[in-house]
Amino acid sequence: MKRSGIASIKARKGKDRLVYWFVCLFSFLAMIPLFVILYNVISKGYKNFNLNLFTKGTPSSMDALMAKMNGEPIPGGILNGITGSLLIVGMAILFSVPIGLSVGVYLSENRKHKFARIISFLADLLQGMPSIVIGIIAYAWVVKPLGGYSALAGSIALTIMMLPMIIRSTEETLKMLPQSYKEAGLALGSSYTNVVFKILIPSGFGGIFTGILLAISRVLGETAPLMLTALGASVVNWNIMEPSSAIPLLIWDFYNDPNLVEMVWSSSLLLLIVIFLLNGIAKIVARKWKV
Amino acid sequence: MEGITNQNGMEPVLRFIDVSVSYTPGVYAVKNVSTAIYPNTITAVMGPSGCGKSTLLRAINRMHDLYANIKTTGQIILKGKDVLKTDPMEVRRMAGMVFQQPNPFPTMSIYDNVLAGYKLNGIKLNKEEKDEIVEDSLRNVALWNEVKDAMNKRGSFLSGGQQQRLCIARALALKPEVLLMDEPTSALDPISTNRIEELLLELRKQYSMLIVTHNMSQAARISDNSMFMYLGELVEHNNTKQMFTKPRNRRTEEYLTGVFG
Numbered sequence A: 001m002k003r004s005g006i007a008s009i010k011a012r013k014g015k016d017r018l019v020y021w022f023v024c025l026f027s028f029l030a031m032i033p034l035f036v037i038l039y040n041v042i043s044k045g046y047k048n049f050n051l052n053l054f055t056k057g058t059p060s061s062m063d064a065l066m067a068k069m070n071g072e073p074i075p076g077g078i079l080n081g082i083t084g085s086l087l088i089v090g091m092a093i094l095f096s097v098p099i100g101l102s103v104g105v106y107l108s109e110n111r112k113h114k115f116a117r118i119i120s121f122l123a124d125l126l127q128g129m130p131s132i133v134i135g136i137i138a139y140a141w142v143v144k145p146l147g148g149y150s151a152l153a154g155s156i157a158l159t160i161m162m163l164p165m166i167i168r169s170t171e172e173t174l175k176m177l178p179q180s181y182k183e184a185g186l187a188l189g190s191s192y193t194n195v196v197f198k199i200l201i202p203s204g205f206g207g208i209f210t211g212i213l214l215a216i217s218r219v220l221g222e223t224a225p226l227m228l229t230a231l232g233a234s235v236v237n238w239n240i241m242e243p244s245s246a247i248p249l250l251i252w253d254f255y256n257d258p259n260l261v262e263m264v265w266s267s268s269l270l271l272l273i274v275i276f277l278l279n280g281i282a283k284i285v286a287r288k289w290k291v
Numbered sequence B: 001m002e003g004i005t006n007q008n009g010m011e012p013v014l015r016f017i018d019v020s021v022s023y024t025p026g027v028y029a030v031k032n033v034s035t036a037i038y039p040n041t042i043t044a045v046m047g048p049s050g051c052g053k054s055t056l057l058r059a060i061n062r063m064h065d066l067y068a069n070i071k072t073t074g075q076i077i078l079k080g081k082d083v084l085k086t087d088p089m090e091v092r093r094m095a096g097m098v099f100q101q102p103n104p105f106p107t108m109s110i111y112d113n114v115l116a117g118y119k120l121n122g123i124k125l126n127k128e129e130k131d132e133i134v135e136d137s138l139r140n141v142a143l144w145n146e147v148k149d150a151m152n153k154r155g156s157f158l159s160g161g162q163q164q165r166l167c168i169a170r171a172l173a174l175k176p177e178v179l180l181m182d183e184p185t186s187a188l189d190p191i192s193t194n195r196i197e198e199l200l201l202e203l204r205k206q207y208s209m210l211i212v213t214h215n216m217s218q219a220a221r222i223s224d225n226s227m228f229m230y231l232g233e234l235v236e237h238n239n240t241k242q243m244f245t246k247p248r249n250r251r252t253e254e255y256l257t258g259v260f261g
């Protein structure tokens, strides 16, 4: 009796160890693509990762060919893409944060309302919506009525993509807060609005802010919806009613141009750096802003 | 209710007239409660779990408004005002509440926590007024000396007992007419509990307090009057000494002697 007990413990320990090694192995395998991507982007991207990238617009294919033949570096950068991304994503932040916050607060405060449940379900649907579909919708509802491609249309497409993420993170964060913060605030004679803005949202700031950053880093690399809305532009544009470029749009253009194809890597490197930074900040904020 | 202690022979600060509260229609968690609370007294609210103590307390500062299903009827007169017919925000400024779990606002400093009531009500104060209110309130709860050099630290850095005293200070900063406390020491260790009890006795000079407690010796130590509730009804309200020595009602006696509850 006793002996068989010990034997089975040994067998179980052996099994545990086996499972452990398998988990390690698979974790390692899963990381391989990441390392391959990083290796490629960094080793091929650093060459053109210079001041030009940030200060000059996209060179014409011809100029790039000439420079190549003369053994000179590519005479241009992605300034138009950087400013375009700033403009489009910046506007998308302006639109999506207030709406997403409000809806998130509404959902966390009215968990049992039928209308809240419907909204919640719709937010889930939106989250699973392919970005190309969102692009088509923005094309039909914004580009067409406005009579042309524009940065504004692009930012609306991105807003639709960011919304469900911001709504969810706000809702989940606020739901985690103890009910007693809200009651304590109201018991001091506060209005409901003040409780939301001066207690609940600040208390959940870490989670909410992290959600916003992750939503930004998610849409920064979106290409398909922008092709159908912002279209792209070879010069810097700050007019929201005009077509505008964006970093991912330029990456796609570079990919299709043999004379500029090298710039795929430096542009991707910039995009990766920004996204890693955003994710890093999100992690730090989430850790530091624990209440 | 002739035995109720009334320190100064004054008018009641708080009067309940036929107060009933229901969570579900037809089921009363508090049933036809009528009584009065006098200035500068501590009233202990006792009774077995589920008898309606918290429900009665939360009716006073209209916390039931937060939940659509809860219906409160009757009259609660606080300083001459019918609470149920007054703007809830005004009522809540007149009736401070301290919760079972200490709950200083986690993103605010100790200083800001004390002033939270003013901030949340949009009342603007200059620096001197703020400093004065903070110091007074913290001295009131005997926390000043412990935290005066850590005003900018978050309230959540304090010990549980200190946090609870901070929450009392937060409620007192608004100079309420009554202080409502729902088992304020049940989450605290004996030493912190002791300090809070001393504090309440001190505060009695300025405030009237209702304190829900399951701890009978606590009620005996600090309260002037005691209310005993059972199944939503106020069975007995009398001065504490009489209630503990000569309870009028058999149920009160059974509860106090530990037959149930």
Ligand SMILES: Nc1ncnc2c1ncn2[C@@H]1O[C@H](COP(=O)(O)OP(=O)(O)OP(=O)(O)O)[C@@H](O)[C@H]1O
Residues within 6 Å of the ligand: B023, B024, B029, B047, B048, B049, B050, B051, B052, B053, B054, B055, B056
């Ligand atoms: N949110 C609620 N919904 C429905 N019924 C409730 C709710 N809260 C309390 N009740 C009911 O109301 C009655 C009184 O509850 P209350 O919380 O006032 O009791 P209590 O005396 O404070 O008890 P305890 O000593 O356990 O805190 C109980 O029967 C309880 O089941």
Ligand SMILES: [Mg+2]
Residues within 6 Å of the ligand: B053, B054, B055, B182
């Ligand atoms: Mg209770």
